[in-house]
Amino acid sequence: MTSSTKATASAPSNIAFIKYWGAVDLARAIPANPSISMTLEHCRSRTTVEHLGEEGEHEIVWRAEAGALETAPPSFADRVRGHLDFLRRYAGAEGRFRVATENNFPSAAGIASSASGFAALTLATVRALGLAPSEAELSALARASGSGSASRSVLGGFVEWPFDHEAKCHAQQLMPAEHWDLRDVVALVSSGPKRTSSLDGHKLASTSPYWAARQKALPLRLEAVRRAIRERDWNRLAGVVETEAIDLHCVAMSSNPPIFYWMPGTLAVLEAVREMRHDGVRATSTMDAGANVHVICPAEDEDEVVARLQKIPEVNGLLRDRVGSGPRDEDEHLF
Ligand code: PMV
Numbered sequence: 001m002t003s004s005t006k007a008t009a010s011a012p013s014n015i016a017f018i019k020y021w022g023a024v025d026l027a028r029a030i031p032a033n034p035s036i037s038m039t040l041e042h043c044r045s046r047t048t049v050e051h052l053g054e055e056g057e058h059e060i061v062w063r064a065e066a067g068a069l070e071t072a073p074p075s076f077a078d079r080v081r082g083h084l085d086f087l088r089r090y091a092g093a094e095g096r097f098r099v100a101t102e103n104n105f106p107s108a109a110g111i112a113s114s115a116s117g118f119a120a121l122t123l124a125t126v127r128a129l130g131l132a133p134s135e136a137e138l139s140a141l142a143r144a145s146g147s148g149s150a151s152r153s154v155l156g157g158f159v160e161w162p163f164d165h166e167a168k169c170h171a172q173q174l175m176p177a178e179h180w181d182l183r184d185v186v187a188l189v190s191s192g193p194k195r196t197s198s199l200d201g202h203k204l205a206s207t208s209p210y211w212a213a214r215q216k217a218l219p220l221r222l223e224a225v226r227r228a229i230r231e232r233d234w235n236r237l238a239g240v241v242e243t244e245a246i247d248l249h250c251v252a253m254s255s256n257p258p259i260f261y262w263m264p265g266t267l268a269v270l271e272a273v274r275e276m277r278h279d280g281v282r283a284t285s286t287m288d289a290g291a292n293v294h295v296i297c298p299a300e301d302e303d304e305v306v307a308r309l310q311k312i313p314e315v316n317g318l319l320r321d322r323v324g325s326g327p328r329d330e331d332e333h334l335f
Helices: 073-091 113-128 134-144 200-205 211-231 234-253 262-276 301-309
Strands: 006-018 023-024 035-052 059-063 069-071 096-103 159-160 172-175 182-188 284-286 293-298 316-321 328-330
Touching: 006 073, 006 096, 006 113, 006 211, 006 234, 006 293, 035 113, 035 182, 035 211, 035 262, 073 113, 073 134, 096 113, 113 134, 134 172, 134 262, 159 211, 172 211, 182 301, 200 211, 200 234, 211 234, 234 284, 234 293, 262 293, 262 301, 301 316
Parallel strands: 059 096
Antiparallel strands: 006 035, 006 328, 035 096, 035 159, 035 316, 059 069, 159 172, 182 293, 182 316, 284 293
């Protein structure tokens, strides 16, 4: 790792097979339960961080969709500033930062843009400060952004973020990307920003009467997913992934007040995936805090999955992604 005042990194989003939903300490993103995810390859955030010697306000710009870099909205910029201050304290550094960031996929639509965004921000900032944290440290630093799932996006392949009360609570790789060529075809049924953030979802989770039942079911589910990944056991994985996602949304819909992420198109895709399975196509579905459906399948089944999803009138578009190898340094700066 080279010392530099300006650095650019990109980090991928990830899709959780077992979800983080509810925290014991939300400010520090200490989760109520372990989670397991697959790191993606193509859906990425790219972030440039410049460390400036002088004191003053951090400058945060972003590129919304394909436009020019512009001042980031206050809700997002404040979270970024908070994390920059944290990383500056961690490094024992002074000065301010200039940051630019962009996603190559629709933001805040159930594709974890906060995971990829805060993972890329963390990596670019430590690089700009000339630090060389281990993967575990980097994961804990990304988690401290408050976007817990960012702790999983700094690692490639299949990743578990165990339950841990400590400040160093971090994710670890279960298996590298080469272990199992799984694909994620994201069926876009809504590209608008979601109405309730995952942070608010975590706060409300334990108000659901189904919260306790979900917590009780998780240890067996986690073990089944770990084993399915280890043994590349598609049938075992597929069943658990779909049950788990429906469960999370049942908790969300029965929270007080309730959170509805699903749209009519969500149900249309879920039904289509069930039909695919009936016809022998290997596919399973999962949703994060949004309406879009991630259809997970082995590489050999991807074309058939795509062909069938394209026929659904409620589907506005597809993103085709795959298990990926994690964040990377980028040569091309955003400014
Ligand atoms: O990391 P957060 O606070 O954005 O929460 C992520 C929540 C889910 O995406 C729904 C689940 C997960 O584990 O990724």
